[in-house]
Amino acid sequence: MNAITYFFSWLLSLIMAFPGIVFTAGDSINYYSFSIDASQMGEELPNVVSNVNVWEMGSQFINPTANEKYDIFEFVEYIQLMQCSGGNTTRDLFEDPLNFDVLDDYKFDKLIDNCKGILSLGAKPHLKLGSVPLKYSTDAVKGADFDTNIYPPDDYDVYYNYMAALAQALVDEFGADEVLTWRFGVMTEYENEQWFKAPSGSMGDTAVAYCKLYDYTVDALQTVIGEDVFVGAHSMTVTEGLWDEESFILHCGKGINYKTGERGTRVCFLSGSFYDSTPGEFTSGYDLPGTINCLKAAAEKAGLKDLIFGIDEGRILCGNTSGESSDQLHTRTVGYTYQAAYDARLYKQLFDTNGDYFSAWSYLSGGLLSGYPTVSYHVADCISEFAGSKRVSVQKGETGVIYNNEVEAVSAYDEDAQTLRIMAYNFKNKVDYKKDIDLSFAINAPQFNSKQVKVTAYVVDDNANYFDEWVEDRKTYGIGNDCFGWSPDDPQIEGITTLDDPRAREIYFTELRDEYEQCAQLTPVSETVTVENSSINLSTNLAPNGVVFYEIELA
Numbered sequence: 001m002n003a004i005t006y007f008f009s010w011l012l013s014l015i016m017a018f019p020g021i022v023f024t025a026g027d028s029i030n031y032y033s034f035s036i037d038a039s040q041m042g043e044e045l046p047n048v049v050s051n052v053n054v055w056e057m058g059s060q061f062i063n064p065t066a067n068e069k070y071d072i073f074e075f076v077e078y079i080q081l082m083q084c085s086g087g088n089t090t091r092d093l094f095e096d097p098l099n100f101d102v103l104d105d106y107k108f109d110k111l112i113d114n115c116k117g118i119l120s121l122g123a124k125p126h127l128k129l130g131s132v133p134l135k136y137s138t139d140a141v142k143g144a145d146f147d148t149n150i151y152p153p154d155d156y157d158v159y160y161n162y163m164a165a166l167a168q169a170l171v172d173e174f175g176a177d178e179v180l181t182w183r184f185g186v187m188t189e190y191e192n193e194q195w196f197k198a199p200s201g202s203m204g205d206t207a208v209a210y211c212k213l214y215d216y217t218v219d220a221l222q223t224v225i226g227e228d229v230f231v232g233a234h235s236m237t238v239t240e241g242l243w244d245e246e247s248f249i250l251h252c253g254k255g256i257n258y259k260t261g262e263r264g265t266r267v268c269f270l271s272g273s274f275y276d277s278t279p280g281e282f283t284s285g286y287d288l289p290g291t292i293n294c295l296k297a298a299a300e301k302a303g304l305k306d307l308i309f310g311i312d313e314g315r316i317l318c319g320n321t322s323g324e325s326s327d328q329l330h331t332r333t334v335g336y337t338y339q340a341a342y343d344a345r346l347y348k349q350l351f352d353t354n355g356d357y358f359s360a361w362s363y364l365s366g367g368l369l370s371g372y373p374t375v376s377y378h379v380a381d382c383i384s385e386f387a388g389s390k391r392v393s394v395q396k397g398e399t400g401v402i403y404n405n406e407v408e409a410v411s412a413y414d415e416d417a418q419t420l421r422i423m424a425y426n427f428k429n430k431v432d433y434k435k436d437i438d439l440s441f442a443i444n445a446p447q448f449n450s451k452q453v454k455v456t457a458y459v460v461d462d463n464a465n466y467f468d469e470w471v472e473d474r475k476t477y478g479i480g481n482d483c484f485g486w487s488p489d490d491p492q493i494e495g496i497t498t499l500d501d502p503r504a505r506e507i508y509f510t511e512l513r514d515e516y517e518q519c520a521q522l523t524p525v526s527e528t529v530t531v532e533n534s535s536i537n538l539s540t541n542l543a544p545n546g547v548v549f550y551e552i553e554l555a
Helices: 003-017 109-120 156-174 203-224 245-254 288-301 338-352 375-386 467-477 502-519
Strands: 031-044 051-054 078-081 124-129 183-186 230-237 269-276 308-316 390-396 406-414 419-427 437-444 452-460 525-530 535-542 547-554
Touching: 031 406, 031 419, 051 308, 078 109, 109 124, 109 156, 156 203, 183 203, 203 230, 203 245, 230 245, 230 288, 245 288, 269 288, 288 308, 288 338, 308 338, 338 375, 338 406, 338 419, 338 547, 375 419, 375 452, 375 547, 406 437, 419 437, 419 535, 437 547, 452 535, 467 502, 535 547
Parallel strands: 031 437, 051 078, 078 124, 124 183, 183 230, 230 269, 269 308
Antiparallel strands: 031 390, 390 406, 406 419, 419 547, 437 535, 452 525, 452 547
């Protein structure tokens, strides 16, 4: 069967499958339209890109220098320091972490210095307390899956004193009023046995041990910092753990507190993890809405109200190609423009489920502080502008028939700034997706009737991405997969975990980097129009896995 015969055979099968659809010569398989009514406003949208997470508290936030050109802290509000109070000799906050005879030789300097640095960047610390220090657990395991102690303390009172001393050190340095503006968590993925389990290894014992650890930690924080300390917990949820996170959530709402003996424990947020497997392979667990809704359902069952719900880590675990030691993605993102539409899709899903944030590992070619923008940065920077705006009605009209793609849009109106914003994306779960689409928007905006407005478009596609040039240059310069530690698909080229071959790094920094910074620029295009009858009509052609943002404001 030749290509033409195949196409008409496919079209005939489509018509038979959808007999209610009338196909005419004017129809296009790649045409999509939306109607936006800015007179119909709903809930206020959160800043879904307010968090970033850091694997290990090191020195990068000690006297840090913000990136003057690409400052992620224009939209990032919280830096999560994972397992920042214990679990191995690097994380344990003592003079001598291996002196098991002295249990109170506390040394909080590194934590305090990191918190100072975070504040200097204009962000707030989100301190993930845990794991339990080595000297507090007889069964402490060095070299576990995440190189941290996975066991609870032998004596919870000793651990309580450690948490109270840590909290007091923060209050002494920064003041209680300041620390009350921070966030605290207890462990990472608490139902993941690679992070935490009871010595018996049983589900029941582990659930009890974690609930007890949480209760003791929260009471220490409330006693020292204040009753209103912002504290919560991060589960996997996207996939099954050793035990069900609902047990913990019910404990917080209705259980007896292991420390106070009273009913319930303070919890302000519940978060999960969300990872897809690779570009092209979605997770076998919950999708993102399912992950958020699972936490919400458990909170409702427990009688917990006024919580925020987020994703504390995630995106994509592995690339489609492997480096020398792993196919994992260091930043859990890919450099291809695919990532732009992937991210836009996640943010719309968060809006749809009333989720509050999705924490990221990185936004720049050098991480959080250095380098130039990735496509994830551009999408995050643009979507952050939706924060505080009210969502407006979006209805899908004509829908093309490109197989298995997703074309969606979201819009919001900022009453204070008198600005209407739109985001739309052309996503397919394939890095090499090839189909561009024609998009149109029919907008009813009585706020702008008979006025001049400036319409600015920001298009995130290969023209705002350096990675396609990098892929081609790798062929020219012979930079093979063996020049990388982890997956070469990762956009953080400057990270040693990604590009670790000395020769390849020299070529990148001396010959290629400056060009890539230019390729990474997102260039907006503006025009001024007069609004008649409250109507604005926009149209564009959007590349495969591209994202377009519109900003409409008074001229």
